[in-house]
Amino acid sequence: MDDQACPRCKTTKYRNPSLKLMVNICGHALCESCVDLLFLKGSGSCPECNVPLRRSNFRVQLFEDSMVEKEIDIRKRVLKDFNKKEEDFATLREYNDYLEEIETIIFNLVNNIDIVGTNKRIEQYKKDNKEVIMKNKAKIGREEFELEEILEIEKQMEELRRAEILKMEEEAKKQKIREKEALIDELMFAEGDAKDILNTFAQTVANKQEDIVPVLPKVTQFSTGVKFTRGSGQQPVPVIEEGPLYRYEPPESPDRCGPDPPSIEEICNNGYLQHVRAENETEKAAGYSSTLPCLRALQDALSGLYHAS
Amino acid sequence: MFSTSSQRKFWTFSDETELASHREKHNLEFIAKHGHHIEEYQRYNFFLSPEEERLLLKQYELHLKEFCKRFMPPMPKGVVGTAFHYFKRFYLYNSTMDYHPKEILATCVYLACKVEEFNVSINQFVANIKGDREKASDIILNNELLLMQQLNYHLTIHNPFRPVEGFLIDIKTRCSLANPERLRGGIDEFLEKVFLTDGCLLYAPSQIALAAVLHAASKEQENLDSYVTDMLFHDAGSDKLATLIEAVRKIRSMVKMVESPARERVRVIEKKLDRCRNQENNPDSEIYKRRMREALDEDDMLQTGSGRMSLDTSGITQVLSPSAS
Numbered sequence: 001m002d003d004q005a006c007p008r009c010k011t012t013k014y015r016n017p018s019l020k021l022m023v024n025i026c027g028h029a030l031c032e033s034c035v036d037l038l039f040l041k042g043s044g045s046c047p048e049c050n051v052p053l054r055r056s057n058f059r060v061q062l063f064e065d066s067m068v069e070k071e072i073d074i075r076k077r078v079l080k081d082f083n084k085k086e087e088d089f090a091t092l093r094e095y096n097d098y099l100e101e102i103e104t105i106i107f108n109l110v111n112n113i114d115i116v117g118t119n120k121r122i123e124q125y126k127k128d129n130k131e132v133i134m135k136n137k138a139k140i141g142r143e144e145f146e147l148e149e150i151l152e153i154e155k156q157m158e159e160l161r162r163a164e165i166l167k168m169e170e171e172a173k174k175q176k177i178r179e180k181e182a183l184i185d186e187l188m189f190a191e192g193d194a195k196d197i198l199n200t201f202a203q204t205v206a207n208k209q210e211d212i213v214p215v216l217p218k219v220t221q222f223s224t225g226v227k228f229t230r231g232s233g234q235q236p237v238p239v240i241e242e243g244p245l246y247r248y249e250p251p252e253s254p255d256r257c258g259p260d261p262p263s264i265e266e267i268c269n270n271g272y273l274q275h276v277r278a279e280n281e282t283e284k285a286a287g288y289s290s291t292l293p294c295l296r297a298l299q300d301a302l303s304g305l306y307h308a309s
Numbered sequence: 310m311f312s313t314s315s316q317r318k319f320w321t322f323s324d325e326t327e328l329a330s331h332r333e334k335h336n337l338e339f340i341a342k343h344g345h346h347i348e349e350y351q352r353y354n355f356f357l358s359p360e361e362e363r364l365l366l367k368q369y370e371l372h373l374k375e376f377c378k379r380f381m382p383p384m385p386k387g388v389v390g391t392a393f394h395y396f397k398r399f400y401l402y403n404s405t406m407d408y409h410p411k412e413i414l415a416t417c418v419y420l421a422c423k424v425e426e427f428n429v430s431i432n433q434f435v436a437n438i439k440g441d442r443e444k445a446s447d448i449i450l451n452n453e454l455l456l457m458q459q460l461n462y463h464l465t466i467h468n469p470f471r472p473v474e475g476f477l478i479d480i481k482t483r484c485s486l487a488n489p490e491r492l493r494g495g496i497d498e499f500l501e502k503v504f505l506t507d508g509c510l511l512y513a514p515s516q517i518a519l520a521a522v523l524h525a526a527s528k529e530q531e532n533l534d535s536y537v538t539d540m541l542f543h544d545a546g547s548d549k550l551a552t553l554i555e556a557v558r559k560i561r562s563m564v565k566m567v568e569s570p571a572r573e574r575v576r577v578i579e580k581k582l583d584r585c586r587n588q589e590n591n592p593d594s595e596i597y598k599r600r601m602r603e604a605l606d607e608d609d610m611l612q613t614g615s616g617r618m619s620l621d622t623s624g625i626t627q628v629l630s631p632s633a634s
Contacts, residue, residue, distance in 0.1 A: 254310065254312060254313045255312055255313070256310065256312050257311075257312035257317075257513075258312065258515065259541055259542070259543075259544065259545060260544075270482065271482055272478060272479075272482045274481075274482075275477075275478045275481040275482060276478060294478060296471070296475075297471050297472070297474040297475035297478055298475045298478060298479060299310060299475070300310070300311070300467070300471040300472045300475050300514070300515065301471075301472040301473075301474075301475025301476045301479060301515050301518060301519075302475070302515065302541070303310045303311050303312045303513075303515060304310075304311040304312050304317070304467075304513030304514065304515045304516065305513065305515050305516060305519065305541065305542075305553060306545065306549050306552070306553070307311075307312075307317065307321070307512065307513035307515075307516060307556075308549075308552045308556075309321070309322070309323040309324060309511060309512070309556075
C-alpha cells in the first residue's frame, strides 16, 4: 500500500502518512486535500474522466484497486432496484437467469460497455417491476427493523445482567463488613480464647464461600439474541451408541506339527544368537535384527517334524 | 510355515504307490486320447510306458541339476530346490509325451528364479542355453503360464535348506557336538541327491533336513540320536518319534538307491518320444506353428479393433464452459 499515490497532486503514502484516498462513483481516486480543493463548491467533474461528481459521494477508498470500489458502488445502486428474491420466481432456472442479468448489467457499467443501452434496460426494468420493487423494499425495511429490535432486546438483557452482578457484589461487600463487625464484637465481649474465636470465624467464612455458587440464569438464546429453538430445520445431534470396547486377543498360533520352537526371549537369553551372523551397523539402522531370522530358521526346522504320511 | 502350507495340503503324498498311480493315470489318459488308431496290445510299442517315462524323467532331473550347477550367474540353492519341486509336480499330472521334459525343465528353472527372487532377465537366462536362444525364450515364455496353471498356482515351496540352518543353530546351542560346521559337506551332498528322489513329494522339508543332518553326522562318526530323542522329541509321544525315525530311515534309503539311468536305454526312449509326442505341443511341428500363427492373427485383429475404438473419442465436440463465451 506504500505506493499509493494521488493521481492529481502525486503525493504518496510515504511522503504523507496521513494520506487518504477518496473515491467516487466513477472509480477514480483522489486524495483528501485534492477533493477539498476541487470540490469546494460541492460539485465538480472528475479530473480524469470529466464525469460530473458530487462531493457528498466521495468516500474513503477501502480496496487498493479503485475499480473494485467502483464496482461496489454500481452494485449497490443496481441491487437497490433489482431486489427480487428467489421466492419471486417460479423456477430456479428463472431465478438464475435473473441473477445472470444483474451480473451482466453490473459488468457492463463497470467496464463502460454500452452504458446507454444498459441504463435504458435498468429504466425499463424499473418501470416494469415498480410494484415488486416497492414491495421488496418494504420487506427489506421490515427485516432490518426486526433485526434492530433483536439488538435492542439484547442490549436490555445485557443491562439487566450487569445490574444484577453489581447488586450481588454490593451484597457480598455488606456481608463482609457485617461479619467483621461481628468478629470484633465477639472479641470484645466473649470470654473464650481469642485464637479459638478467630478460628471459628474463619471456618464459617470458608463454609459460606463454598455455599455461594453464583446461580446463572438459564441460557435460552445465543449471544446474538437468536433463540435456541428458532430454527425449525435444526435437528438434535444424534447420540452415537457405543458398543463394548475393543479388546486385543492374540491370534491363535497355527498347528506347527512339530516341537515348539523357543520364544524370542529364549533366543536372546539362551545363546542362540551366538551362532548366527550378527547384524551390522547399517542393517541395525534399517531396523533389521538377527533375532527374527534365527527364530524363522528354528521354526522351519521344527515345523513338520511330526508330519506323518 | 510348512504345517499350514499348500505344499503339505496338496503336494505331500502318503507313499510312492500314490505317486505311481497318478503318473500311470496320466500316461493312460494320453494314450487313450491319442492312440485310438493303434491296437491295444501294440500300444506300448509306439507310446512310452509309465516305467519308461519315469526313467526319462530321472535323466532329465540329472540334466536339471547340471543346468543349475552351470548356470551363470550362480544361483542360490533355494532356486534349484524350487525348480525340482515344480518339475516333479508338473509331471505328476502330465505325461512326458504331452509336454517334452526339456522344455518344461527350462520353464521350471525360469519360474523358480522368479519365485525365489533370483533376478535374471529372460535374455540373461537363455544365455545359459545352447542352441537357438530366441526359440528357447519363446518356448519358456509360452510354457510359463501353463506351468503355473498345472501347479495350481501353488508357487511357494518349502525347501529343506532353511531347516538345515535351524538344526545347525539348535545343535550348536544345545548340543556338545564338536564343530558342527564340518557336517555341511555331507548335508549338501545328501540334499543334492534327495532332489533326485521322490522324497520331497512324500516328506516334510524339516524331516528331510533332519535326515541330511543325521546322515552327515554318521558319516563323520558322530551320533546325534540323543539330540533327537532327548531334545527334539522330549515332550512328544513315542509314536511320533517312531514315525520320524521311519521317515528318516526311508529318506536315507531312497537317497542310497539313487542311480543314473543307463544311457543307452534313455537314448532309445528319447527316439521313441520324438515319434509319439503330442505334435500340437512340439514347437518344431507344422501344426504348432500354424496354431501360433492363428493366435497371433487373432491378437492383431483385437488390436486393430481397439485402435478403431480409440479413434472414436476424437469425434466428441469439446464442451465449452458458460464463461468461455
